[in-house]
Amino acid sequence: xxxxxxxxxxxxxxxxxxxxxxxxxxxxxxxxxxxxxxxxxxxxxxxxxxxxxxxxxxxxxxxxxxxxxxxxxxxxxxxxxxxxxxxxxxxxxxxxxxxxxxxxxxxxxxxxxxxxx
Amino acid sequence: xxxxxxxxxxxxxxxxxxxxxxxxxxxxxxxxxxxxxxxxxxxxxxxxxxxxxxxxxxxxxxxxxxxxxxxxxxxxxxxxxxxxxxxxxxxxxxxxxxxxxxxxxxxxxxxxxxxxxxxxxxxxxxxxxxxxxxxxxxxxxxxxxxxxxxxxxxxxxxxxxxxxxxxxxxxxxxxxxxxxxxxxxxxxxxxxxxxxxxxxxxxxxxxxxxxxxxxxxxxxxxxxxxxxxxxxxxxxxxxxxxxxxxxxxxxxxxxxxxxxxxxxxxxxxxxxxxxxx
Numbered sequence: 430x431x432x433x434x435x436x437x438x439x440x441x442x443x444x445x446x447x448x449x450x451x452x453x454x455x456x457x458x459x460x461x462x463x464x465x466x467x468x469x470x471x472x473x474x475x476x477x478x479x480x481x482x483x484x485x486x487x488x489x490x491x492x493x494x495x496x497x498x499x500x501x502x503x504x505x506x507x508x509x510x511x512x513x514x515x516x517x518x519x520x521x522x523x524x525x526x527x528x529x530x531x532x533x534x535x536x537x538x539x540x541x542x543x544x545x546x
Numbered sequence: 547x548x549x550x551x552x553x554x555x556x557x558x559x560x561x562x563x564x565x566x567x568x569x570x571x572x573x574x575x576x577x578x579x580x581x582x583x584x585x586x587x588x589x590x591x592x593x594x595x596x597x598x599x600x601x602x603x604x605x606x607x608x609x610x611x612x613x614x615x616x617x618x619x620x621x622x623x624x625x626x627x628x629x630x631x632x633x634x635x636x637x638x639x640x641x642x643x644x645x646x647x648x649x650x651x652x653x654x655x656x657x658x659x660x661x662x663x664x665x666x667x668x669x670x671x672x673x674x675x676x677x678x679x680x681x682x683x684x685x686x687x688x689x690x691x692x693x694x695x696x697x698x699x700x701x702x703x704x705x706x707x708x709x710x711x712x713x714x715x716x717x718x719x720x721x722x723x724x725x726x727x728x729x730x731x732x733x734x735x736x737x738x739x740x741x742x743x744x745x746x747x748x749x750x751x752x753x754x755x756x757x758x759x760x761x762x763x764x765x766x767x768x769x770x771x772x773x774x775x776x777x778x779x780x781x782x783x784x785x786x787x788x789x790x791x792x793x794x795x796x797x798x799x800x801x802x803x804x805x806x807x808x809x810x811x812x813x814x815x816x817x818x819x820x821x822x823x
Contacts, residue, residue, distance in 0.1 A: 433775040434703055440746035441784050445703040449611050460610050463629050498745070506701065507744045507785070508605040512631030525748040525813070539749065544575035545811035546561055 444506050452504020455491075458482040459509035468516050497524040522546060548646070548725030550823040551593045551732060553799020554586070554681060555763060555792040557816040558602060558736040560672040563635055566679045575811060582807035582818055583680050589804060589820065590681060595732040597643045598682065598693045599650075599718065600674050601794045602736045603700045605630055607671035615663035616706050617714065619654075620695040621647040628669030638684055640670060643692040646722075646729055650694070653721035660717055668695050677736045691732075700737065700788045705775060708790040712771035715797020722798070735795025737788025739808075739815030740781075749813045750783045756808060756815040759789060763819065764803045767796040782815075792819075799823055 434443055442448065449456070458479065461467040471478045479489045491499045495517060500510055514524050526536035537543040562579070565571055571580040607630035609615070625640040654660040674695055682690050696718075699705055706714075715733070722731050739756040742748060759782075762770040771793050778787050801822025809816045 433705070433707060434779075435774070435776045438747075438776075438780055438784070441742065441779065442745050443703060443779065443784060444701060449702050453611070456606075456611060459631075460606055462631050463607055465629070465633070468631075501744045506606065506611075508701065510744075512606070515632050521743065522813070525743065528744060528748045529746055536749070540812050542575050542811035544573070545579075546575075 442501055448504045449506070450504070452506065454482055454484050455488055455500065455503060455505045456509045458484065459505065459512045462512040462516050471516050495519060498528045501528070548722040548727070548729045548731060550719050550722055550798050551595055551730045552590070552823050553795045553821040554677070554732065554734045555760070555795050555817065555819045556677050556680060556734065556736055557738045557814060557818075558673045558676045559738060559814050559816055560605070560676065561812075562676045562679065563672050567635055578809050579816060580680075582805075582809065585805055586681060586818070586820055587683075590732070593730065593732065595691055595730045597646060597729055597731050598678070598691050599696055599731060599733045599798075600677060600693055600736065601696045601698060601734060601791045602673035602677070603788060603791070604697050605671060605673055607631075608669040609697065611702055614699060614702055615697070616699045617660065618663040618665050618668075618697040619647065619651060620668045620697075621651060621664045622666055622668065625668050625670045625693070625695060627675070628671040630671045635675065637675060638687050638689060640678070640689055641692050643694055643729070645727065646725060647694050649725050650718070650721050653724055654717055657724075658717035658720065660714055665697075668697065670695055673736060677734050681734065696794070698791050698794070700790060703775070705787060705790070708773050708775075708793050709771040711790045712767065712793040712797045715794035718794065719798040719800070733795045733798040735792035737791045738785060739789060739817040740783050740810075741785045741814035742783030743785050743813070745784075747783065751810055751813065751815055752782050753808065753810055753815060755782045756810070756817055759792075760806060760808070760817055760819050763792060763796050764821075767793060796821065
């Protein structure tokens with residue numbers, strides 16, 4: 430059958446092994462947020478939590494700045510990003526609006542039935 | 547003897563979970579989705595399935611990239627409700643079917659040479675639970691059917707090919723039919739239709755592709771199984787690769803199409819198609 434992923438797709442990141450390996454620290458931190466105790470620890474002291482998971486200075490800055498587009502580019506998988514979104518009060522659609530370069534309201538206006546959330 | 551009595555292709559959108567839990571299913575924005583399942587539930591009540599095999603993907607609730615299986619089968623008599631980062635939903639734990647899981651493991655590995663990862667513990671989350679909510683509403687302490695999770699890597703490329711998923715479905719059918727005890731089995735192939743949740747293309751959908759996919763799934767699934775991940779991602783968004791799991795369902799459920807529905811209010815094409823066994 431040959432290769433399944435054959436070329437870059439505009440405005441899209443394809444989460445492959447290279448990207449996954451790059452995002453290893455970030456994804457491990459996010460995975461830990463599936464535990465209520467870890468969510469509390471993150472909310473109490475975000476900096477300590479980031480240090481404990483060995484994030485680089487660049488990775489820490491992405492979380493501090495709630496830079497969701499940057500976090501995806503740094504290898505955070507979207508389903509892991511949802512967990513950091515949740516613990517920082519940013520739902521999927523807020524993060525999506527930021528990734529599109531729009532305000533939340535602008536993004537909602539592009540949807541057919543924006544009450545379905 | 548084991549028998550595949552039906553197959554269901556459907557989307558597992560996470561926002562549906564809280565809508566069920568907070569009794570919002572009759573709100574105008576959600577009613578079209580839930581209404582579509584009324585005939586499906588009636589059909590299922592007639593089919594009287596004992597077990598649902600749920601082909602789904604975990605969303606970083608219980609599986610991690612440290613060790614990430616391509617195909618993972620639950621081999622347990624119960625599956626607890628997972629916490630995927632937003633708290634644990636108030637749902638009863640899911641009762642498994644250990645005997646059938648062991649039979650499927652042996653049949654798929656020895657007879658059909660699918661080298662599955664076998665999991666004695668899986669905490670299930672929205673990929674599994676939303677389809678269960680839609681098709682098999684739970685009682686206070688239990689679900690109306692036993693269920694077996696079959697988790698597929700549709701997240702970290704390289705993913706299994708669509709054709710491999712189709713062939714797994716064919717093998718699943720043969721394995722169920724070789725089960726010596728009586729078991730009426732429904733196979734559910736879950737996953738969002740067109741959707742992309744990251745990058746500047748966030749929110750991309752393509753209803754034309756989704757309708758075409760459901761057409762081909764019904765009329766020519768073996769041909770549809772030659773579709774590449776590239777084509778799905780280009781035409782339907784990066785996260786739409788979940789659709790390869792629908793082919794596992796169709797490989798197992800080879801009968802006539804029964805119901806079909808499509809609703810795409812926000813960021814994911816929510817498709818629904820049912821087949822006789």
